[in-house]
Amino acid sequence: MKPTPPLRSLPPRRLLAIAAAAALISSQGAHAGSQNRRPKATLDGSQVVCPLGTFICAPRPDNFALCRPNGLLEFYDPFLSKDSSLRDTAKTHVWADQVESPDQTIYHLTGHVKTVRADQELHADIADYNSDTTDYDARGNVHYQEAAHLLSADHIVGNTNNSTGVATGNVRFQMLDSHGNGTAVRGEMIDENRNRYSVATYSTCDIGRHIWEIRAKTIDTDQNTGRGVARNxxxxxxxxxxxxxxxxxxxxxxxxQSGFLYPYFEHTGNAGYQFRIPYYFNLAPNYDATLDPRYYTKRGAMLGAEFRYLFPKTSGTFNIEFLPSDNYNDQKITPTAPDTQGQERYLYKFVNNTSLWPGWSLNTNINRASDQNYMHDFGDDLFSISTTFLYSSIYLNGSGNWWSAAVGGDMWQNVDPSQPNSVEPYKRLPRATFNMDIPFARWYDVGMTSEAVSFRKTNSVEGSRLDLYPYVDADFQGAAWFIRPKLAYRYTAYSLDSGYQNFYTATTTSTGTTFYPFPQSNPSRSLPIVSLDQGLIFDRSTSLFGTNYTQTLEPRLYYLYVPYRNQNNLPLFDTGLMAFDDWMLFAPNQFSGADRQMNANNLTAAVTTRLLDDGGVERLSATFGQIRYFTPQLVQTPGVAATNWSGSDYVAELSSQLNDQWTMSTEYLWNPNTRKTDLGTFTVQRRLGFDGILNFSYRFRQGQLEQYDASAVYPLTDRWRLIGDWTYSVMDKKTVEAVAGVQYEGCCVKVSLVARHYVTGYDGVITNLLPGQAIPGSDTAVMFELEFKGMGAFSGQTDSILRRDILGYQ
Incomplete structure (x- = not known):
């Protein structure tokens, strides 16, 4: 029988090690723990710097580099063995200024007493030692060291073989595998891995400089479980x-470990002040859960929860947010706003991937909200506020060496309060796809992409669509050239449901738009698609500013031919005209979806040059290109007239990273027909020292947006840094989002205070607006986080928002 693969562990989560309230404590006691989604902290503060240009950087591990260098108890011996497994067979070596032994079993040692056995070392002014029982009694400046532990006291009585002992008087201790240290009135070494301290303190701060600490009647530490327990x-x-x-x-x-996450505080205008104190359940290595109770001063108590699981053939996550009764009446502020007072509010997300058998899997992604206003009322950042649709899907996916297939469906939920539900896309249920690509005769491939789907939407034309796209292509290439011809045929057929005559299609010409009912229930379209892609690659050695590079020159031609077919009788289920961009220079269709296939007699000419350093890293890349149209672009969506342009936008791109501190990219699209700029983007990033970042970007799309964005993480010192992000819309003449904050990081503590102002797009006023006019609205959130290093640092809401808003934040 084939062995079952071992279960993997879920990725960890970092936790706060603080129990909350007695009412939440179980009979065994509440536990707070440490689960870490990040790499394990290192005592030397080593870090991985996020590469330049990375959109979202991973959080950093705990960094104790700001602590006092060599901040160990003064008697630490770095040359002592770290291997505790040698104790049973190692000899005990004893040194002293004077030794007395009445019976050669009991030794009385005085003056600079030192005993060493494997990883154990003991120093004292005076000591009595029994060589038969290995009992010892050490007095005066007693220092004890072992592989993971340091201890000092006025008096220690113990047994070397059993690794036990009792220390009294000015007890100090330190854990070498972490940054934990403290003091106690009494210390007890229970065995090799367990210790108990009475009337004790504990902290991960520098010894003698405790910014924070636990003070307890007793503190127990257990290296086997990696836990400490403090009582009272x-x-x-x-x-x-x-x-x-x-x-x-x-x-x-x-x-x-099971336990409480860091508490989280925030304020937003839509929900009021918010307080969270999540609790993590480490149920098993391959599944866990988190309860996230919250309280909103405006809306009431909410319970959030997450359950994660990972088994040999299935993995997934289930999230839910549930508010039993909304306390807030939005109509108190805006009479036209929906009234959710007294209603249940919820949001749930379910993601699951299950491997059924080799090559086949079931993938589920379900996202649903209780109402259209949920994301607006409970979202606390621009990302969630700007979400307009919640997407759900379920698919059975299969694949082999030369084929792939999927059967399932898609649906959307409108969560934009400013829009009616009629804006939701069609439900694609059921939907099936089959794709194949079979190589033959070295250079050639024969393949097909296909789709069969049923479209459903209330008060709209409904029906089914079959789209078949077989092709034959080749890839002839050498070291400095390539030629890729492709011949394809596209057949698309529809079966419209009864009542299709009640809906209208449109034809747009220079004289206007004509609307008429769909003429038939089974329209279709068929046409060939021919393309030829070819290019050359030249290279030479060159130098720039004293540095040697390899420069390439890569001219490329792409010819596309698609005959015209009148497609005005076809419905538009999931198809739209895509905004022109650089990748469309070599695309066979300018429409998304299968409802429209453009006609073409086009030639794309483009050239790219690159600079590669001696390590093969691309330091500079520049591209320029355009499509030349030999026939008019007759196929358009309703409301758009045919065009007879001679050429597409000129496309120019430039990206550069000449060193490890600067990176820059820009793209420019100029329309020679309208003599206007259609697109312009510019992004530059500068690294400031080790953890500083400066970003600036500009984005322009003709008739849609023009925005500036500047963000920075500016280190004032090695402990303080300022954080800022500002996004301004020129068209709206307003700030879209602004972030300002300050962070402090010391040896053992981190503090973040961040304020965010962002446009919500909706403030409840949905009347007296012109068609297409944006609905105003904004909100402000203030977030505060306090983290005690080594007590389960939690990458919380503030950190995740900053990593998403600021390019390169870490």
Whole structure:
């Protein structure tokens, strides 16, 4: 029988190690833990710098580099063995200024006493040692070291073989596998991996410089479980107690543990002040759960939850947010706003991937909200606020060496309060696709893409569509050239449901637009598609500013021929005209979806040049190109007249990263027919030191948007940094989003205070607007996070928002 593959562990989550309230404590005691989605922290502060130009950078691990260098207890011996497994067979070596032994079993040692066995080392002024039992009694400046632990006291009594002992008087301890340290009145070494401290403190700050610490009646540490447990504990910040709990469990390492996440505070205009204190359940290595209770001062108590699972053949995540009754009446502010007071509000997301058998899988992605206003009312960033549709799908996917197939469906939910539900795209249910690509005779491929789908939408023409796209192509190439001919045939047929005559299609000419009912229930379209793609690649050695490069010159021609077919009798189910961009220079269709296939007799000419350094890294790339049209573009969507342009936009692109501090990219599209700029983008990024970033970008699309964006992470010192992001819309003459914040990172603590102002696109006023006019509205959120390093750092809401808003933030 084939063995079952082992279960993998879920990615970790970093937790706060603070128990919340006695009411939440179970009979075994509440546990707070550390689960880390990030790499494990390193004591030397080593980090991975996010590459220039990266959109979203991974969070950093805990960095203790700001702590005092070599901040260990003063008696630490770096040359002592770290291997505790050698204890059973190692000999005990003893040194002292004076040794007395009445029976050669009991030794009385005085003056600079030192004993060493494997990873164990003991220093004292005076010590008594029994060589038979390995009992010892050390007094005066007692220092003890082992592989993962340092301990000092006035007096220690113990047994070397059993790794036990009791320390009293000025007890200090430090854990070498983490940054934890503290003091106690009494310390007890229970065994090799467990210790107990009475009337003790614990912190990950520098020794003697505790910005925060736990003060407890007892603190137990267990290296086997990676946990510490404090009883009758108080959290102190700069000596001021701010939290008490009778039981607290905290991490000694970054292993996943059940416990409370960092509390989170925020304020938004739509929901009021928000407080969260999530609790993480480490149920098993391959599944876990998080409860996220929240309270909104305007809307009431909400429960959020997440469940993750990972099995050999299936994995997934289920998220839900549920508000039993909304306390807020939006109509108090705006009479035209929907009234959700007293209603249940919810949002759920379910993502699952299941491997059924070799080559086949079931993929599910379900997203639903209770109402159209949910994202607007509970979203706290521009990303969620600007979400207009929630997408859901379920597909059975299969693939082989030369084919792929899928059967399933798609649907959308409108969550834009400013739009009626009629704007939702068609439901594609059911939908099936089949694609194949079979190579033969070395150079050639024969293949096909196909789709069969049924479209459903209330108060719209409905029906089914079959789209078949067989082709034969070839790829002839050498070291400095390529030729890629392709011959394809596209057949698209429809079966419209009864009642199609009640809906209208349109024809647009220079004299206007004519509307008429769909003429038939089974329209179709068929046509050949011929293309020829060819190019050359030249290279030479060159130098720039004293640096050697390889420069390439890559001219390319792409010819496309598609005969004209009148397609005005075909419905528009999921098709639209795509905005012209650089990749469309070599695309066989300017429409998304299968409802329209453009006619073409076009030739694209483009040239690219690159600079490659000696390591093969592309330091500069520039492209220029245009499509020349030999026949008019007759196929258009309703409301758009045919064009007789001689050429497309001129496309120019330039990207550069001449060193590891600067990166730049720009794209420019100029329309020779309207003599206007259709698109212009410019982005530049500069790295400032180790963790500083400066970004500037400009985006312009004719008739749609013109925006400036500037963002920065500016390090004032090695501990303080300023954070800012500003996005301004020239067309709207208003700020789309503004972020300002400050962060402090010390040896053992991080503090973030961030304010965000962003456009919501909706403020409840949906009357007296012109067609297509944007609906105004904005909101402000203030977020605060406090993190104690080594206590389960949590990459919370503030960090995730900044990583999404600021290019290269880490």
């Amino acid at each position: 504990a108080t959290m102190n910040f700069y000596g001021v107690p701010f939290f008490y709990t009778p039981y607290m469990s905290f991490p000694l390492n970054n292993d996943r």
